[in-house]
Amino acid sequence: MKKRWIAVVLLVVVAVVGGTYFWIRENPPMEVGVIGQNVDGTSVLVEVTNHGFSDAKVVGVTVNNDEAPEKVKMQVSNLIQGYFITDDDDQDELPKEISFKNIEDVSVKAVPSKEEQYKKLEDGTATKDDTIHAVNVFHDEEVNRVMIEYRYFGMTFHETVEVPF
16 A cells, blocks of 8 residues: 555656646746847847746857857846947946846846736836846847857756847
8 A cells, every 4th residue: 555655656746747847848938039239230139038937047149140149248137227238248338227247147037027027117116126137149240140048947948039120
C-alpha cells in the first residue's frame, strides 16, 4: 500500500513539473516590442516586459543577420518617466530617473502586462516604483531586426522584432 502512494505522489509530481514546463514553453513570459530609434536607425530601443512568475535575464542580443551590435545596454526607467532615445550610451544625456546598465547586471522583474501598465498610467496610479526595461542597441549601421535571447526558469527563449521605421 505504501509503495502505491509513493508511486501516485511521484506520478503527480512528474505531471505537475512536466505540465508546467510545457505550459511555459508554449506561453513565453517576455513581451518585446520596438519603442523607437534615432534618426539614422543605428540606435534602437526594444521594450522587454516580463509577465511571468519569476525574474528573466537577457543573455544575448544580435541584430540584422545575426551580427553582434557595437554596444548593448539595458535602459532602466519607470512608468512615469518612460524611455529616452539617444545616439550613444552616454549616461550624462539621460534624465536622472533613467539609467543604462550592462544587460548581464539586470534581471527583468515580473510585472503586470503592458496593457495593465498602460491602464495604471491612464488611471493615474503609476508610480516611480513601477520599473520598466528596454534593450538599447547601438550599431554602426541601420538596424532592421533585433534578436533577443533570454533565460527564464532555466529555459532559453528567443524573440525577434522587426524594426518598422
